Amino acid sequence: MTAYLVPTVQWVANSHLAIYLRNIPWVWPLCETIHFIGLAMVVGVAGFFDLRLLGYFNRVSIAACKEFMPWAMVGFAMNLISGMVFLIILPAQYAYSQTWWFKVFFLVIAGANALVFETRMGAQMLALQPGEASPTALRAIGALSLISWFFVLYFGRMLPYLGAAY
């Protein structure tokens, strides 16, 4: 299934950058630390916004709650960078792991869901009056976001334990 990935994985694994990063002992633990601090920012800030879409604190406008979202992007950027370092240092551990591809799949779902919200839900969001119940479409976006971020975390944290890594 992953045979076509072998040349790329080997190229990355043998690259100067991979060898350089692999030989600095503190790089991996540092990136783990950054990855977990970033994880909390994504889960907490996006989770807060998802709770609002689900109808919590509906006296506050959705647009006001959305002002925190750049900080979820900061957390996401931290995790994208630290995640890329893991991938460069040990590409085989991820590229050949079905569990990691499930994680990527749910990242794509979370991203597509956010894109639908950004491009299709603006009018609905602005039309909502304070205290008014959240319409089904907005609730669905919030629920799908919470579920997909849970599975991103699930397959990420379970990567060493689910199925064979190699």
Added chain:
Amino acid sequence: MTPALLWIQHLPVFVSIAESDSVWAYPTVLMLHTVGLGWLVGLNTVVNLRLLGVGKRVPFASFEKLFPMMWWGFWLNLATGIILFCLDADHKGHQWIFYAKLGSVVLAMLLLTAERNYIRRDEFPKTDPAPAKARRYAWASLWLWWIATATGRLMAYVG
């Protein structure tokens, strides 16, 4: 201390979890500990950011519902954390970095309670900027959670 730690670690319930190959044993407990971390620390970060001036149109009082949700994350992590400790008590019980983590979590939770009580006081301003004391609370909380997360993560590497 070692005999007590070994006694805990050798209790049948913890031996069976430690020796189980099931993903529902150790891996699931570890995963839930990460879920609780994200929820507790992440939601507290939202309040801290608000006190520091992010999202000014969100009234401070609307966080009242958010604090009990942070406690769900705390109780989940206390339960999963006790299990994770007991599985490996004779190792973790001797790690200085584990005590650094424990201390920073205790301080962060005390600060979370102080922050909540401060925000809900009648004399707490309804508009920005938040008082200097609230901003100090927010920065201290952010740093304590970063230290707790870092020391917790580094237990796998240090000490």
